[in-house]
Amino acid sequence: MRVRQRQKDPVPSHDLPHPRLEIDRQRAEFVDAAVEGRFNRHHLPERSAQLKLSLLFCAAFYVAFGATDVATLGATPTAWLMVALRVLVALAAGACWLAIARRPESVRLAVLSACAVEILGLAVFMVLCWYQPTAMTWNVMSQALILMAIYIAIPNRFVYAVWIAAGSSVVFCAMLLFQGFLKLDDIVALVLLLALGNTLGYIGARRFHLAQREEFRSAILLQQLADRDPLTGCYNRRVLQKGLLDAELARARRYGTALSVILCDIDHFKRINDTHGHAAGDHVLQEFGGLLLAMTRETVDSVVRYGGEEFLVVLPETDLEGARALAERVRHAFGSTGSAVEFGQFVTATASFGIAAVPALYPDAPETPAVLIEAADAQLYAAKRGGRNCVRGAVVTGERLQSMA
Template sequence: MHTLSLTGEFVHPATESAFLEHQLARTRALLGFTLLFCTFFYLCFFVTDVAALGMDTALAATFPARLLVALTAGSCAWLAYRRPLSVRATWLAATVAESVALASFMHIAVQRPQEFHWHAMSLAIMLVVIYLYIPNRLSHAIVLAGTATGVFLELVLRLTTMSFADILTMGLLLVLVNTFGALAARRYNHVSREEFRLQTDLKEAAERDHLTGCYNRRYLHQHLLGLELSRARRFGRPLTVVLCDIDNFKLINDNFGHTKGDEVIKAFADLLAGATRDQVDTVVRYGGEEFLLILPETDLAGGEHLAERLREAFAADRLLLGDNAFGLRTTASFGVACFDFANSQVSYNLPDLISAADKLMYEAKRSGRNRVESMELK
């Protein structure tokens, strides 16, 4: 899941997409600032055009190209600051601004053909900016920078009388800038994604139970209680909770050992996760062998039906404990509590539903275990 490619990006598309969305606000801000900064200095270098060509020639030959860069980069910067650009849109803005700047640079270099040694220095700086300071995909940066380097060297061969040794030295220096620029960009990609991976792992550790992968009670109290309740109230929909507990779990631990006990818990959690709706329902490890299901937009009949399916499936599993001398089977007791926010003037909190489900679950225990007890709060 967290494997990195040669460009330092996550190989797994979903992970890379999550990282890019996480970084998007910072990416837009960096794009806008860098483009404005570069545009300012790009225009400032018009002074050197005047010094080399004279005012009239510079205004006619180079100023339109510099103005085009300013308009393009300024527009892209404005979009980055003022519009909620998507990840792909920021890449497009960066690529367009870089392409126009490089094309304009080549035009200016042609207008001042006696200064290609200075142009080479300027291009090297532009390549560093493209690789490290304008946020874009590394593959895009490599294509742009490599193409610009090739075009520039072709212009050197066509328009100058530089010696072979000078051209070779210039070419090798530009290749070196491209190589180290790409390596530095890849290193930055790697470091930023490693930081994201660590943050994600810490968040998962704080929110998830390490054995089952279910959410823990901390996540329940910090995120779910208010979220699910407000959603149910806002849309006037029913909300159902199911509290379930593995029967005779202490006897399983005592007779089979804690390793087998963990295996039973994990199997039960997998059963719950597989039977609930992904991205809709929530499974929480509520206690040692207790689990809480939060089922938005589910009425009492739906909650009862799910609990019965889970009860029957868990009781039908003969592989976990096998034929044992203790007569133990994998069964669970369920308490189902529901409240329909559309049909009552009375308002309950989610803790009230959980408390009601808890009482119903213990009623199922007292009634012989391997049962479902349910009620709708009025």
């Protein structure tokens, strides 16, 4: 059987064979949510470390500025209430720091922590400003600095930073206008200063987020060039050497799931090259590789150009019966449709398939990929000896073949 979807452990870049790498320039995020999630997971350790440091730094200074409340209001109950509110924000920042330290793998927790501390800190700041209307100049400067921290210093999603910073600026202006202490020149200066702070913060944060994603996209493209066969678009053997099949075997042993591999070979491929030319042979390879990619599960199965006209298909959570059914569908589809070559000619070819499968819930799964590949190769040769254009398969348990299919 073949399971359509599954949860996979974090693995290297070949989990997204054809990702959409467009970047939304306004949101400063990848259009493809899967790529954006992968980007966030890649940068999570660095961003979490920066976020924890920023939380501690901001909390310390937030409390330290309580001295200005006492200096402005005197040692009054209101002043000490302001100090207590500042301490509350610091405690919230400390709680978020602890949560991130305990769950360093959670992107969502890091984002929620950043948003929670920013919103709570700004809400308390509004209360502080309400009780200190005569310190408007210093409060406006403080608001501008807080905006810079939201945009630049505290790692967060760009859109969240924009909404929080812009929303707090609107609330801040409305509060001061409601208090009625401002003259016209003060209002103009206030609006311009906050507009400048938001604009500079927006430009700086957007440029930073876009630059990070551009760098990540370039890395993905370079990785694809290194891992992909340029003719067929399938993986090359370098991906196997990097541990693709090792990881799938380890996963099968850990979760008790089935695992199958299919070794495919185009029959009489040398004859195609000799008769129709190498360009026609390349086109047949492209057609066969494209067929394998189209008939396997994206982000779950892996198709590798193993060498020449041979392809290796890795099928997680697929038993022998499911792998055989897939191989038969591919065999029939490839053999029944010709490959168009130059001058309107069609080349008809067939393929042979050898399958090696590890059953589910079997404690004696092979330790190395070589056992699976050797077993699939033996079955492929059996298919060749059996007249080609057919499928042969076997169950692999431990270091041996158990049964034929």
